[in-house]
Amino acid sequence: MRALRSPAPLAGLLLVTGFVALALLGPVLWGQSAARIDDAAILQGHSPSHPFGTDNLGRDLLARVLVATRLSLLLAALSTAISLIVGVPLGVLPSLLPPRGARAAAGVINALVAFPGLLLAMFTAIVAGLGARGAVLGMGLAGAPMLARLTQTLAASVANSDYVSAARVLGVSRRRIALRHVLPNIAEPLLLNVTLILGGSLLGLAGLSFLGLGVQPPDYDWGRLLLEGLNRVYVDPEAALGPAVAIGLAAAGFNLLGEGLAKAASRTASVVRDAAAGEALEQVASQGVLSVRGLSVAFPGGAVPVREVCLDVAPGEIVGIVGESGSGKSLTALAIAGLVPHPGRVTGGVSLCGQDLSALSPRELRRLRGTSLAMMFQDPMTTLNPAMRVGAQLAEVSTTHHGLSRKDALTRAVDRLRRVSIARPRERARQHPHAFSGGMRQRAVIAMGLMGTPRLVIADEPTTALDVTVQRQILCLLREVTDETGAATLFISHDIAVVGELCHRVVVMYAGRVVEELPVEDLVSGAAHPYTRALVASLPDMDTDRSLPLATIPGRQPSPTEDGPGCAFAARCDLATERCAAGRPPLVRYGPERRVACWEAP
Numbered sequence: 001m002r003a004l005r006s007p008a009p010l011a012g013l014l015l016v017t018g019f020v021a022l023a024l025l026g027p028v029l030w031g032q033s034a035a036r037i038d039d040a041a042i043l044q045g046h047s048p049s050h051p052f053g054t055d056n057l058g059r060d061l062l063a064r065v066l067v068a069t070r071l072s073l074l075l076a077a078l079s080t081a082i083s084l085i086v087g088v089p090l091g092v093l094p095s096l097l098p099p100r101g102a103r104a105a106a107g108v109i110n111a112l113v114a115f116p117g118l119l120l121a122m123f124t125a126i127v128a129g130l131g132a133r134g135a136v137l138g139m140g141l142a143g144a145p146m147l148a149r150l151t152q153t154l155a156a157s158v159a160n161s162d163y164v165s166a167a168r169v170l171g172v173s174r175r176r177i178a179l180r181h182v183l184p185n186i187a188e189p190l191l192l193n194v195t196l197i198l199g200g201s202l203l204g205l206a207g208l209s210f211l212g213l214g215v216q217p218p219d220y221d222w223g224r225l226l227l228e229g230l231n232r233v234y235v236d237p238e239a240a241l242g243p244a245v246a247i248g249l250a251a252a253g254f255n256l257l258g259e260g261l262a263k264a265a266s267r268t269a270s271v272v273r274d275a276a277a278g279e280a281l282e283q284v285a286s287q288g289v290l291s292v293r294g295l296s297v298a299f300p301g302g303a304v305p306v307r308e309v310c311l312d313v314a315p316g317e318i319v320g321i322v323g324e325s326g327s328g329k330s331l332t333a334l335a336i337a338g339l340v341p342h343p344g345r346v347t348g349g350v351s352l353c354g355q356d357l358s359a360l361s362p363r364e365l366r367r368l369r370g371t372s373l374a375m376m377f378q379d380p381m382t383t384l385n386p387a388m389r390v391g392a393q394l395a396e397v398s399t400t401h402h403g404l405s406r407k408d409a410l411t412r413a414v415d416r417l418r419r420v421s422i423a424r425p426r427e428r429a430r431q432h433p434h435a436f437s438g439g440m441r442q443r444a445v446i447a448m449g450l451m452g453t454p455r456l457v458i459a460d461e462p463t464t465a466l467d468v469t470v471q472r473q474i475l476c477l478l479r480e481v482t483d484e485t486g487a488a489t490l491f492i493s494h495d496i497a498v499v500g501e502l503c504h505r506v507v508v509m510y511a512g513r514v515v516e517e518l519p520v521e522d523l524v525s526g527a528a529h530p531y532t533r534a535l536v537a538s539l540p541d542m543d544t545d546r547s548l549p550l551a552t553i554p555g556r557q558p559s560p561t562e563d564g565p566g567c568a569f570a571a572r573c574d575l576a577t578e579r580c581a582a583g584r585p586p587l588v589r590y591g592p593e594r595r596v597a598c599w600e601a602p
């Protein structure tokens with residue numbers, strides 16, 4: 001795991017591993033010396049045979065510190081488990097309940113978070129009875145509100161996703177949404193944060209034992225040993241040193257490891273290059289602006305919406321990606337741009353302007369994206385920050401990446417707004433996005449891409465939200481920009497007619513895979529894949545008999561979790577044979593700029 005290569009998390013991992021080993025072996029190796037009473041060695045300071053001295057029964061303190069590792073870690077683990085059992089369900093509630101219930105649940109979490117945790121732990125420990133059980137319960141309940149808050153935040157990010165909305169619309173029960181849709185998608189960051197919570201519990205439990213509210217004799221954990229050692233700290237300071245160092249090191253270990261893991265989890269999934277894709281990538285990287293090899297996107301739970309996608313886009317070329325809804329078009333674009341949301345895992349090779357993205361540092365990646373990539377989404381409102389003036393947003397690109405002063409960057413922003421035919425650009429630059437119409441917002445997004453020298457434009461259904469006339473203007477503008485700047489453009493659309501007009505080449509996706517690639521001139525009459533032909537046939541034209549129902553493709557596309565051995569389209573295909581059900585056809589070249597994945601292709 002890349003996060004563990006940095007020094008701090010690595011040190012944390014080593015410490016945690018060491019303490020876990022100690023917890024397992026400590027009582028076995030030093031259990032007897034820790035329990036051996038020696039009347040001749042009562043309350044001794046450090047000596048070669050007792051480096052941390054002895055206690056009031058002459059027992060070796062070093063051995064006791066080592067043996068106490070097991071109980072200290074075990075109690076911390078139990079209290080963390082209680083925090084999880086209470087905190088996670090509480091945290092999921094606000095994203096599942098109807099608005100009023102959600103507000104109440106969020107209010108409860110806020111109130112609990114505001115309550116001092118240690119006070120709650122002490123109160124519970126006293127009420128539940130002095131001893132390890134009360135302390136664990138107290139610390140567990142004290143940690144629950146923070147975990148509930150963390151879960152609430154993570155669940156909120158998932159609760160707005162399309163697939164949770166779709167499950168709601170389909171009438172899936174709240175419990176099932178929580179268990180099947182929300183929890184699996186937040187489990188990873190949640191569990192990684194648990195390491196941090198374990199460190200906190202360890203400290204808290206040691207604190208309770210130190211105050212006499214935790215573990216009681218004859219049992220002992222580090223906190224208890226610290227309490228006993230502190231009674232004689234002025235005479236034999238080393239008696240308190242052993243448990244203090246153990247508590248400090250173990251808590252630091254868990255915190256360093258937890259922070260490293262949590263940081264790694266919060267990043268958007270980056271491209272992980274696998275060796276085969278990487279080699280192929282190096283061979284072709286020099287040819288185009290964009291080279292994609294073996295790109296796959298997987299989500300926990302077995303969903304792989306994008307599978308082994310390979311494509312190239314040359315300078316000045318517009319390549320359309322078409323396919324039914326859910327075929328993986330948008331995720332392919334997001335993976336190329338490095339924007340796949342957590343917990344998506346991207347594998348394969350992506351090269352932009354000859355640079356292998358997986359080999360770049362996060363900083364280099366940000367710079368390359370900021371200067372070479374322009375991204376247009378379906379809803380321009382989500383690309384433009386509603387709280388910032390449009391001019392300032394455009395200018396930000398140049399102050400960040402081109403080293404321009406604010407004034408110069410703003411002048412460039414006004415110029416680019418003019419370039420995309422926005423009337424009165426100086427005045428418009430001072431406005432917020434809500435004052436722009438949908439078409440103007442998409443123009444402003446294109447202008448933002450033009451602040452640098454875009455080498456690649458990714459346009460994900462940029463005109464779907466616009467009316468037909470504005471749609472045409474934006475498509476013309478996109479073509480002009482590509483012609484002028486020589487940028488490569490990846491144009492994603494489910495509208496095959498628009499793709500046919502705008503693009504030079506078409507890539508057809510089905511169930512996460514590229515099934516055909518062909519020049520746009522061949523799309524209508526020269527497609528080789530039955531799916532492409534069915535897509536084209538479902539497009540009405542001037543000769544279509546309006547009195548008849550429009551042609552549709554019967555059946556449904558397999559979901560991202562389904563991946564049988566054969567062709568994914570076989571069940572819907574008129575030409576399918578036994579061979580199609582038995583084996584998946586490879587994507588093979590069958591002419592210049594043409595590839596197809598079909599056993600029955602002519």
Ligand SMILES: Nc1ncnc2c1ncn2[C@@H]1O[C@H](COP(=O)(O)OP(=O)(O)OP(=O)(O)O)[C@@H](O)[C@H]1O
Pocket residue numbers: 161163299303305323324325326327328329330331332341344494560
């Ligand atoms: N964050 C996610 N977690 C899990 N699955 C996801 C996530 N985002 C998308 N998917 C799934 O991946 C599949 C492909 O989605 P994608 O958005 O790429 O399809 P698309 O071809 O662009 O469809 P559309 O034309 O409707 O936008 C879908 O089944 C979708 O539910």
